[in-house]
Amino acid sequence: MADTLRQLLTDTAHIAADYLDGLQHRPVAPAGSAVQQLAELLEPLPDRGCSATQVLQLLDRYVSPATLGMAGPRFYGFVIGGALPATLAANWLASAWDQNTALAKVTPGTSLLEQIALNWLLELLDLPRESGAAFVTGATVANFCALAAARHKVLRDAGWNVEADGLFGAPEITVIAGEEAHPTLLKSLGMLGLGRNRIVRVPTDAQGRIMAGRMPAIHGPTIVCTQAGNVNTGAFDPVADICRQVAGNNAWVHVDGAFGIWARAVPELQPHVRGLELADSWATDAHKWLNVPYDCGIALTRHPDALKAAMAITAEYLPTDSEDRNPADFTPELSRRARGVEVWAALKSLGRRGLVEMVQRNCRQARRFAEALSAADCAILNDVVLNQVLVQFGNQRQCDRVIAAIQDDGTCWAGGTVWQNRPAMRISVCSWATTDRDVERSIEAILRAVRETGSE
Ligand SMILES: Cc1ncc(COP(=O)(O)O)c(C=O)c1O
CATH class of the missing domain: 3.40.640.10 (Type I PLP-dependent aspartate aminotransferase-like (Major domain))
Known part of the structure; x- marks a missing residue:
C-alpha cells in the first residue's frame, strides 16, 4: 500500500477515536455555532481537487462538531442505538x-x-x-x-x-x-x-x-x-x-x-x-x-x-x-x-449472552428512568415493558420547554412525541454504550430542566 494511503487510514482511525472519546464529554446536541459553521462547506463545485488528507480535515473540522451524539452513551432520541466496537471496525x-x-x-x-x-x-x-x-x-x-x-x-x-x-x-x-x-x-x-x-x-x-x-x-x-x-x-x-x-x-x-x-x-x-x-x-x-x-x-x-x-x-x-x-x-x-x-x-462479538445482557440492561435502565421521574412527580404515560419511556411534563408548551432545556443542557438528548393526545418526551434506551452512571446523570439533568423551567 502506498505510504500516503496507509497514513490517511491511520489518521482517520485516530480522528474517529478522538471523536468517539469526545462524545463522553461534549454536549450531546451540537452547538448552534458549529451548525452555523457548516456554511463554510457551501462552495461551488471545485474545478480542481485537493488531497484526501484535506478532505478528511474538512470533514472533521466542520462536520464532526455539528453532529448529534447519536453514537454516544446518553442519546435517547428516536430509537437509534450506537455501533458496537466490533461492528464499527x-x-x-x-x-x-x-x-x-x-x-x-x-x-x-x-x-x-x-x-x-x-x-x-x-x-x-x-x-x-x-x-x-x-x-x-x-x-x-x-x-x-x-x-x-x-x-x-x-x-x-x-x-x-x-x-x-x-x-x-x-x-x-x-x-x-x-x-x-x-x-x-x-x-x-x-x-x-x-x-x-x-x-x-x-x-x-x-x-x-x-x-x-x-x-x-x-x-x-x-x-x-x-x-x-x-x-x-x-x-x-x-x-x-x-x-x-x-x-x-x-x-x-x-x-x-x-x-x-x-x-x-x-x-x-x-x-x-x-x-x-x-x-x-x-x-x-x-x-x-x-x-x-x-x-x-x-x-x-x-x-x-x-x-x-x-x-x-x-x-x-x-x-x-x-x-x-x-x-x-x-x-x-x-x-x-x-x-x-x-x-x-x-452476533460474533456479543454472543447470545452478550445480546441478552444488553437488552436486559437497557430495559432495566428504562425502568430506572420511569421510577426516578415518577418519584419526582412526572407522569409516566406507558407501561414500561421494554426500552421506551413516555414522560409528561404538563401541557404542550411546558413539555416543549422542558425538552428544549434538556437538549440545551447537553448531558443527554431525548425528543418529543404526542401519545394519544398527550404531549410527552420519549426516552428510548437502546445503546450498548449506556451505563447505569449515564442514566443517573441523565435523570439529574432531566430533573434540573424540570425545576429550572418551572414545569410540573
Ligand atoms: C416499529 C417501527 N417500524 C419501522 C421503523 C422504521 O425503521 P427505519 O427508520 O430503520 O426504516 C421504525 C423506526 O423507528 C419503527 O420503530
Missing part, C-alpha cells in the same frame, strides 16, 4: 473490501457471512429455521420486502401472478393493520400499490396494542400487519392470537419488529413475544438495538420462495446459478454493500 474493513455483495459466486466471503448471520438470527430469535431473508437498509425497506412477499403469496394462492401481471385486474387484497402501525409500514403498503387509505384499521388499547377481539372477519386474500414494539410505548400486539384467528384462510401475518423483536432472545420478555413464530414474516432493524452502524435492516420470512419470487432477477451476464444463497435474490437492489458483515460481527 468490521464496517471499516468491509468498506476497504468494497464487495458488491449481490451474488455468492462473485463475493463468496461476504455472501457467506450474510448466510451465517441469517442462521444465527433465526436461532437467536427462535424463528422457523427454513426462513429466508433480505438484508436491506432498514425496517422500512424490510417491511416493504416482507409485504412484497406477502402480496406475491396471497395472490398466487388466488391464482394470480402479481410480478408478471401487475395489480390491475388482480383479486382484491384486504390489508389489515392496527391504529398504531408505524407510518413507514403504511408507506411500504403504498409503495406496493396496496394503498395507504384502503387499509382496514383495527382499534388499539391504551398501550397501542391491537385489540384482537376487534379484528374483522377474514375473506379472500388478506395481509395482516402487526407490530412487536410500538415506537412510543414499546408495547407488543397479540400476534399469536391474531395468527390463530386468521389460520386456515388465505392470509399472511406480518410482524414489524423494528426493535421489539430482540425481546425474543430474552427469557423474562417471552410473555410479550410468545407465538411470534406463528407469523409469516418479520421485519427488524440491526442499526437499532443490535447496535450496528447505519444502515441495516432485515426482512425474514418462512416463505423464502415468495420473497425470491418478488425480488429475484436473471440476466445472461450474471452468474446466478450458484448452489449458495445469492443475497440479491431477496432484495430490491442488485448492487449492494456487504450488509451482513456487521450483523455477523455484532
